[in-house]
Amino acid sequence: MMAAIRAAECGASVLLLEGGKRPGRKILMTGNGRCNYTNRRMKNDCFRSRETGAAMRVIGSFTEKDLIAWFAERGMITAEKEGYCYPRSHQASAVRALLEQEAQRMGVCIQTDCLVKAVSGSETEGFSVRTENGDIFAASRVILATGGKAAPVTGSDGSGYALAQGLGHSLLEPVPALVSLTAAEKFCRRWEHVRTRGRITLLIRDKKRAEAEGELQLASYGISGIPVFQVSRYASCELSENGKAGNKTARPPVKALINFLPEWTKEQWFAETAAESRWAKITVGQIFSGLFPDHLAEVLMSLANVHSGRLVGSLSEAERKKLWETCTSLPLTITGTLGFEAAQVTAGGIPTREVDLATMESRFCPGLYLAGELLDVDGICGGYNLQWAFSSGWLAGQCAGEAVR
Numbered sequence: 001m002m003a004a005i006r007a008a009e010c011g012a013s014v015l016l017l018e019g020g021k022r023p024g025r026k027i028l029m030t031g032n033g034r035c036n037y038t039n040r041r042m043k044n045d046c047f048r049s050r051e052t053g054a055a056m057r058v059i060g061s062f063t064e065k066d067l068i069a070w071f072a073e074r075g076m077i078t079a080e081k082e083g084y085c086y087p088r089s090h091q092a093s094a095v096r097a098l099l100e101q102e103a104q105r106m107g108v109c110i111q112t113d114c115l116v117k118a119v120s121g122s123e124t125e126g127f128s129v130r131t132e133n134g135d136i137f138a139a140s141r142v143i144l145a146t147g148g149k150a151a152p153v154t155g156s157d158g159s160g161y162a163l164a165q166g167l168g169h170s171l172l173e174p175v176p177a178l179v180s181l182t183a184a185e186k187f188c189r190r191w192e193h194v195r196t197r198g199r200i201t202l203l204i205r206d207k208k209r210a211e212a213e214g215e216l217q218l219a220s221y222g223i224s225g226i227p228v229f230q231v232s233r234y235a236s237c238e239l240s241e242n243g244k245a246g247n248k249t250a251r252p253p254v255k256a257l258i259n260f261l262p263e264w265t266k267e268q269w270f271a272e273t274a275a276e277s278r279w280a281k282i283t284v285g286q287i288f289s290g291l292f293p294d295h296l297a298e299v300l301m302s303l304a305n306v307h308s309g310r311l312v313g314s315l316s317e318a319e320r321k322k323l324w325e326t327c328t329s330l331p332l333t334i335t336g337t338l339g340f341e342a343a344q345v346t347a348g349g350i351p352t353r354e355v356d357l358a359t360m361e362s363r364f365c366p367g368l369y370l371a372g373e374l375l376d377v378d379g380i381c382g383g384y385n386l387q388w389a390f391s392s393g394w395l396a397g398q399c400a401g402e403a404v405r
């Protein structure tokens with residue numbers, strides 16, 4: 001939608017073909033319906049791609065400040081909390097409606113229920129776009145902004161990859177990112193619905209790959225919550241690679257260590273649980289009930305093999321150590337993710353090296369432009385994926401629009 005608006009602003013006659021009933025459906029789901037559309041902290045380390053720095057090069061052409069001003073000029077005021085930006089109304093529907101109205105105001109012709117099945121041709125002979133209904137449209141320039149495979153219910157079913165591949169592009173395997181992780185351990189069934197502060201450290205073949213802290217959501221299938229989302233793409237990529245190798249018998253390559261007491265030091269723990277400490281005559285159950293939600297406390301005590309009725313002062317050195325280790329580095333064997341249906345974004349896609357990042361034009365097919373999640377860029381949680389979609393869409397629209405003027 002941003003690409004269409006910008007191309008029209010640049011003087012092009014624009015047709016937006018949308019496979020679903022209305023464009024921008026995914027926006028309605030973003031930020032829990034509030035649309036966290038950008039972030040004041042915009043840095044390279046907020047994006048992942050095979051080409052380091054690709055996202056920030058594009059965002060340099062249409063920055064978070066430009067986006068906030070763009071919305072403000074069109075009547076949408078931003079509310080900011082710790083750098084996270086939302087429409088002040090906290091209604092994602094306001095963002096979707098604004099984009100649709102702005103497209104109409106600029107004269108973009110929007111055709112819905114128009115799933116594109118094939119794009120052929122070239123800049124010199126012109127492009128031909130064929131839809132599922134059998135319609136064929138001619139165009140001198142084409143912008144592909146079909147999204148990835150995440151949340152396919154919103155229309156992004158991955159069909160855009162085949163369109164780009166048909167015009168000469170390659171594909172880095174798309175995998176779910178910003179997604180919940182499944183774990184093999186049976187004790188997960190006992191901590192369903194628990195929300196608690198914690199830190200997750202993701203280990204790939206026993207080496208630390210990523211770490212994040214915040215509110216964890218524990219589930220019968222494994223773990224979820226923003227810190228899990230932040231590290232999930234590494235688990236997803238590794239499990240997909242490992243699966244391809246057919247390496248079923250090897251040791252599981254992905255592990256997570258969960259620290260349920262990230263703000264505690266080991267010294268503090270051993271001082272508080274010493275035989276002569278202020279807690280000596282208090283039960284472990286009572287201490288744990290103040291530290292953790294009940295279902296989690298029960299799991300941790302049973303894994304450490306310490307009964308809740310034991311007095312803290314009666315614990316042996318080995319038991320105090322075991323409790324500390326269980327609470328601060330509980331290992332989980334990560335077996336997979338909840339898949340694209342539950343993912344917020346796709347890692348992988350069309351390689352950014354196959355696009356001129358100054359224009360978003362394809363290096364293989366002049367006259368074709370690519371933007372958004374279709375490309376191999378995924379951001380962390382916090383408004384980065386929409387900023388990437390808006391910046392790359394704006395730039396593609398600008399350059400395609402100027403080219404036909």
Ligand SMILES: Cc1cc2nc3c(=O)[nH]c(=O)nc-3n(C[C@H](O)[C@H](O)[C@H](O)COP(=O)(O)OP(=O)(O)OC[C@H]3O[C@@H](n4cnc5c(N)ncnc54)[C@H](O)[C@@H]3O)c2cc1C
Nearest residue numbers: 019030031116146147151155156372373383384385386389
């Ligand atoms: C639950 C959820 C919450 C999220 N929250 C946030 C958030 O708070 N902040 C943030 O920055 N990001 C968030 N994201 C990610 C963000 O929404 C996406 O990264 C972004 O929408 C990608 O934009 P896009 O235009 O590239 O693709 P999409 O938004 O997926 O749009 C692609 C469009 O192309 C259409 N299409 C696909 N194939 C075809 C075809 N063959 N023919 C015609 N039309 C086609 C689709 O119907 C769709 O309308 C969230 C995602 C989800 C699922």
